[in-house]
Amino acid sequence: MNFEFNEEQKLLQHSVEAFLRDNYDFQRRQQQVESDTPFDQDLWRQCAELGWLGLPFSEEDGGLGASAVEMMIVFEQLGRYLVIEPFFETLVLFGGALKRSRHPIRSECLQQLISGQLHGALAHFELHSRGEIGSIESVSTTTDDGFCLKGCKTTVYNAPEADFVIVSALNLVRGEELLQLFLLPANKPGLEIEAYQTTDGRHAAELHLNNVHVDASCLLAEGSEALAILRETYDDALLLLCAEHQGAMEQLLRETVEYASERKQFGQAIGSFQVLQHRMVDMYIATELARSLLYAATLKSVDQSPDAGLFIAAAKVKSDTCAKAVAESAVQIHGGIATTNELSIGHYLKRIIVVSHLFGSTQYHQRRFGKLSRQLFAPGGMA
Amino acid sequence: MDLALSAADIAFRDEVREFLKQSLTPSLKRSGDLMTSVFSNFESAMAWQAILAEKGWAAPDWPVEYGGTDWTVNQKIIYLKESKRAGAPSLLPMGIQMLGPILIRYGTEAQKHELLPRILSGEDVxxxxxxxxxxxxxxxxxxxxxxxxxxxxxxxxxxxxxxxxxxxxxxxxxxxxxxxxxxxxxxxxxxxxxxxxxxxxxxxxxxxxxxxxxxxxxxxxxxxxxxxxxxxxxxWEVAKCLLEFERGGYCYYAAIEKQLAQVRRLAAEEKTAEGWFYELDPVFSTRLAELEIEKLALEFTENRVNCLAEGKPGALTSLVKVAGTELSQKVDALALELRGTHLPLLQNEALSYGFEGGFIGSEHGLNIMNAYLNNRASTIYGGSAEIQRNIMAKQVLGL
CATH class of the missing domain: 2.40.110.10 (Butyryl-CoA Dehydrogenase, subunit A, domain 2)
Known part of the structure; x- marks a missing residue:
């Protein structure tokens, strides 16, 4: 057992951190959020030049073949600096689903993505899904030359900027529902993108599938293959959301301790009050406990261990719970100023709350953990 | 970064399992399963120590020359975890865990020579x-x-x-x-x-x-x-060092895993007022899942601390002490629910080593009330949870 990063991983951590420190201070981030463009295209191109957009993709697809550990390292920093650029949406969700398919267009598409020229979105979940991958209602009907798609996908992050979207639907074949994934250009007729801004400074959309006619060649995967693609992609994604939480927690703790050491009331630094010291210690404890489960789940995922799903669910629950507690304490200790738009603290809180409800809420993953845990401890289980 | 156990560690784990299987008598195991405290009862602790001393495993943290082992940090964790899992009693820590390392570090040659063997043999308590x-x-x-x-x-x-x-x-x-x-x-x-x-x-x-x-x-x-x-x-220097040994070198998560195993076992046996098994009850399951997740977070935190510290406990032992004791108290409270109607029964003699008489209610939950009461002390002794937070505020956060 070993929990240290190797030299290359330390270097990656250092370069991402240094890059964001130099290029992504909070003021600049806020200017971007308040501007007319959803994110900074120049920064995206720089990241492409640095090779970071290729990290999670195989060398065969023009990537660097990095593992979940390297991705975790990157996402911790993205969380720490509240980065709004769509690493998560384009690389992890869209790219993650695409890289797992066997579609002939995969390599070409990924190469464009890696060079920073292509953005994507994954449109799977719907209003009633609440994180349950099998729970969608969009329908695909087979036509003479392909399929016709009807339905509505909800809160699709990065859809307004996407060049391509991956869309899921159920096709009724001989009374059985067959899950299908399609790769569509975002300007496909019938695909209506109802764009909006999100609380966490990003852009998303409701994606209406108004009888979208697609060629058979748009079919990316179906049946158990499609399901496996989504499961693996969302499991990767959940871990990286935990990594984002992790970076946010660390930064919140740092900023809170600094603030409490400077802010004076009753003639002394508020950090000298024991009641606040203990609250900050609890922030530290929460941060470290969450980190341990993040590491464990990430390594379980790298090992493709049979209990990886259990660990991912556990990590998500712990990470959500701890991040929320840390952010709420950070607001409380900062006082009134943290409730304003000016300070970063409230923006961390917003992102943390949003992340805790993406792809299944904390409660959903707690139930998922309970189910997997009962299987594990059932007679004949692994434990 | 990796979670893998080396081939040597797996072989070691199997050796430990085999030894425990051979050496834990039914009454030792009963005593270990029904512990009500961080300490086993005195008779079973000393009986188990004698068996371990003969095997050379009574004081894993001591150097070999004083009768310890040359186990790696990983192996010590494996040993502690397997012992807990098998239901082995705990050895009294005051000699082996606390004084021993202090004598090895600060004692005179004469003190080491005279006292360490007597600790191992159980001659000195x-x-x-x-x-x-x-x-x-x-x-x-x-x-x-x-x-x-x-x-x-x-x-x-x-x-x-x-x-x-x-x-x-x-x-x-x-x-x-x-x-x-x-x-x-x-x-x-x-x-x-x-x-x-x-x-x-x-x-x-x-x-x-x-x-x-x-x-x-x-x-x-x-x-x-x-x-x-x-x-x-x-x-004072010696005292502080000992307090770190007291807080560290303990596998909180393994003890909690044992508590949780008892809870799961009872949840499959006991029914709620509505007539379904506790394990199927949504309120109970939610709480159990929360605590199991906390246990995993603690487990890997302890693993991280042990890997970092390479056997030298530092300020992080405060984190583990707080998280471990506070979590074990939460599991105690959940166990009380399962004990149900028989919770008030006072039958302490049924918990003693070698007890073969009768008792009322399920044996699997016999220790629950006593364990709950006894464990209130865990956030007080060895530096209270509040003192640990003071230490972390100062040493980790610089406040």
């Missing part, structure tokens, strides 16, 4: 004389005096919360050897025979009806200066 009636969390304000008289000291004062003093023959004490200096500066660490003239041991009955704790009174007790560990007035 040690207790810890730290707290006093007026010095609990504020340990440095202790008052027990040691006044030099030729080659001896004359000891006067009292120690409290001395676990198992009534079953021990020796005590290590923090005493004031210089009352004029700053509190921490005038303290010395000294070894005392409990059968010395002037020593009185008074057992204290805990809220679970059992005696683990005592108060020890010292009235003009004469002790040779050879019994100092470390130099005169440098006892």
């Amino acid at each position: 040690w207790c810890q004389g730290y707290s006093e009636p007026g010095a609990g969390s504020d340990l440095a304000s202790l008052k027990m005096r040691a006044v030099a008289d030729g080659d001896d000291y004359i000891l006067n004062g009292s120690k409290i919360w001395t676990s198992f003093a009534h079953r021990s023959n020796k005590i290590f004490c923090l005493v004031k050897t210089d009352v004029d200096s700053k509190p921490q500066a005038g303290i010395s660490f000294i070894l005392v025979d409990l059968d010395s003239a002037g020593v009185t041991v008074a057992p204290i009955v805990s809220i679970d009806g059992e005696v683990e704790q005592c108060q020890v009174f010292f009235e003009d007790v004469r002790v040779s200066k050879d019994n100092l560990v470390g130099k005169e007035n440098q006892g």
Whole structure:
């Protein structure tokens, strides 16, 4: 057992951190959020030049073949600096689903993505899904030359900027529902993108599938293959959301301790009050406990261990719970100023709350953990 | 970064499992399964220690030359975890876990030579004389005096919360050897025979009806200066080091895993008022899932701390102590729900080592009420949860 990063991983951590420190201070981030463009295209191109957009993709697809550990390292920093650029949406969700398919267009598409020229979105979940991958209602009907798609996908992050979207639907074949994934250009007729801004400074959309006619060649995967693609992609994604939480927690703790050491009331630094010291210690404890489960789940995922799903669910629950507690304490200790738009603290809180409800809420993953845990401890289980 | 156990570690784990299977008698295992405290009951602890001492496994943390092992940090964790999982009793830590490492680090050759083997063999049973009636969390304000008289000291004062003093023959004490200096500066660490003239041991009955704790009174007790560990007035350094050994070197998550296994077992046997098994009850399952997740977070935190520290406990032991004890209390509270109607029954004798008589209710939950009551102390002893938070505020956060 070993929990240290190797030299290359330390270097990656250092370069991402240094890059964001130099290029992504909070003021600049806020200017971007308040501007007319959803994110900074120049920064995206720089990241492409640095090779970071290729990290999670195989060398065969023009990537660097990095593992979940390297991705975790990157996402911790993205969380720490509240980065709004769509690493998560384009690389992890869209790219993650695409890289797992066997579609002939995969390599070409990924190469464009890696060079920073292509953005994507994954449109799977719907209003009633609440994180349950099998729970969608969009329908695909087979036509003479392909399929016709009807339905509505909800809160699709990065859809307004996407060049391509991956869309899921159920096709009724001989009374059985067959899950299908399609790769569509975002300007496909019938695909209506109802764009909006999100609380966490990003852009998303409701994606209406108004009888979208697609060629058979748009079919990316179906049946158990499609399901496996989504499961693996969302499991990767959940871990990286935990990594984002992790970076946010660390930064919140740092900023809170600094603030409490400077802010004076009753003639002394508020950090000298024991009641606040203990609250900050609890922030530290929460941060470290969450980190341990993040590491464990990430390594379980790298090992493709049979209990990886259990660990991912556990990590998500712990990470959500701890991040929320840390952010709420950070607001409380900062006082009134943290409730304003000016300070970063409230923006961390917003992102943390949003992340805790993406792809299944904390409660959903707690139930998922309970189910997997009962299987594990059932007679004949692994434990 | 990796979670893998090496081939050597897997072989070691199998060796430990095999040994435990062969050596844990049914009454030892019953005693381990029904522990109500961080300590096993005295008889089973000493019986198990004798078996381990023969195998050479009684003091894994000691160097081989003193009868310890050459196990790696990983192997020590594996050993602790497997022992808990198999239901082995815990050894009394005062000699092996606390004093042993202190003697190895600060003791004279004569002290090591004389005392370490007697700890391993169980010939000496040690207790810890730290707290006093007026010095609990504020340990440095202790008052027990040691006044030099030729080659001896004359000891006067009292120690409290001395676990198992009534079953021990020796005590290590923090005493004031210089009352004029700053509190921490005038303290010395000294070894005392409990059968010395002037020593009185008074057992204290805990809220679970059992005696683990005592108060020890010292009235003009004469002790040779050879019994100092470390130099005169440098006892605080020794004391702090020992507190780290006391907080570290313990596998909280393995003990909690055992508690959770008991909870899961009872949840499959006991029904709610509505008539379904607890394991199927949504309220219960939610709570159990929360605690299982917390256990995993603690487990990998302990693993991280152990890998980082490479056997040298530091400030992170405070984090683990707080998280471990607070979580174990949450599991205690969940277990109370499962015990149900039989919760109030007082049948302490059924928990004793070698007990073969009858009792009322399920045996699997026999220890639950006592364990809950006893474990209230876990966030108080060894530096309370609040003291640990003070330590972290200062050492980790720089406040």
